[in-house]
Amino acid sequence: MKRWGDEDQGMATLETTLMVVILVPLLFAILQFGWLTQRWLAQDGVALQAARYAGELGGDRPELRSYVAEHLRLVGIESSRVVIEVEPAYVTWRQPVRVSLRTEERIAVPFVFSTSVTVRSTAVARGEVGR
Amino acid sequence: MRDEGGTAAVTTLVMLPLLLIVLIGTLELGALRVVAHRAAAAADLATIVAVGDQDQNELARTGTLRLAADAAETAREYFALNLSATAHVLALSVDEIAASADVASFPTAPSFDPRTGGRYERPTVRLIASVPVRTPGFGVLFLPAVTTLTIRSASSPR
Numbered sequence: 001m002k003r004w005g006d007e008d009q010g011m012a013t014l015e016t017t018l019m020v021v022i023l024v025p026l027l028f029a030i031l032q033f034g035w036l037t038q039r040w041l042a043q044d045g046v047a048l049q050a051a052r053y054a055g056e057l058g059g060d061r062p063e064l065r066s067y068v069a070e071h072l073r074l075v076g077i078e079s080s081r082v083v084i085e086v087e088p089a090y091v092t093w094r095q096p097v098r099v100s101l102r103t104e105e106r107i108a109v110p111f112v113f114s115t116s117v118t119v120r121s122t123a124v125a126r127g128e129v130g131r
Numbered sequence: 132m133r134d135e136g137g138t139a140a141v142t143t144l145v146m147l148p149l150l151l152i153v154l155i156g157t158l159e160l161g162a163l164r165v166v167a168h169r170a171a172a173a174a175d176l177a178t179i180v181a182v183g184d185q186d187q188n189e190l191a192r193t194g195t196l197r198l199a200a201d202a203a204e205t206a207r208e209y210f211a212l213n214l215s216a217t218a219h220v221l222a223l224s225v226d227e228i229a230a231s232a233d234v235a236s237f238p239t240a241p242s243f244d245p246r247t248g249g250r251y252e253r254p255t256v257r258l259i260a261s262v263p264v265r266t267p268g269f270g271v272l273f274l275p276a277v278t279t280l281t282i283r284s285a286s287s288p289r
Binding site: 120 | 165172180184212
């Protein structure tokens with residue numbers, strides 16, 4: 001003979017399972033999405049400033065690399081994980097200079113997937129050296 | 132107790148679509164904010180680049196800052212270049228967006244901007260652009276599948 005308590009317990013277990021399987025991935029997806037967005041915007045800001053500085057310096061210089069590393073550190077990004085590309089390496093007055101920052105970020109949503117995402121930021125400024 | 136169990140199942144069924152709607156809306160809104168930020172940054176950099184170049188003859192002759200004659204075109208060109216990073220989510224090409232942008236150069240100061248009603252105390256380049264962004268998530272929710280952002284930026288040399 002079944003008691004009322006047994007049925008209650010079964011229903012509670014089912015509901016908890018549903019909650020864990022649906023809501024936990026949902027919660028993690030929102031957190032990961034927000035984190036990735038924040039990371040992307042922060043990196044974008046650094047790329048923008050770096051492009052302007054590259055224009056002032058005339059291209060890819062050690063000072064630019066130090067500047068980028070310092071600003072990445074300030075926004076909480078480990079600079080050793082960021083690939084910095086400056087094209088062209090040398091620019092003169094009024095030539096466009098493109099600075100790209102690229103990071104591989106790992107995102108994981110429990111029970112659903114785990115993958116790496118490339119976060120890329122690009123900005124183009126203009127050479128100001130040699131006018 | 133049996134009735135309560137049924138109620139819980141119905142509640143879950145009703146709440147799940149609602150939860151998904153909120154989730155899709157939130158994600159799309161977040162993605163739209165990112166694109167808006169990037170477009171605004173592209174406009175800022177474009178106007179900064181445009182005012183970074185001065186009319187050298189005027190500067191040597193009178194010592195005053197005066198924007199280069201092609202400042203507006205430079206802003207338009209660099210707006211397109213910087214916007215290209217978000218090209219995959221835009222409903223028009225970056226060249227079309229940049230071409231339709233309202234870019235005005237105010238080479239001398241003080242000057243009055245009839246479009247914004249603003250007064251500039253230094254030479255200024257002002258850019259106002261409509262950036263149409265594809266928002267398929269909103270489309271799923273029977274909202275416009277393309278959302279148009281209006282970006283404004285103005286820069287002056289120091």
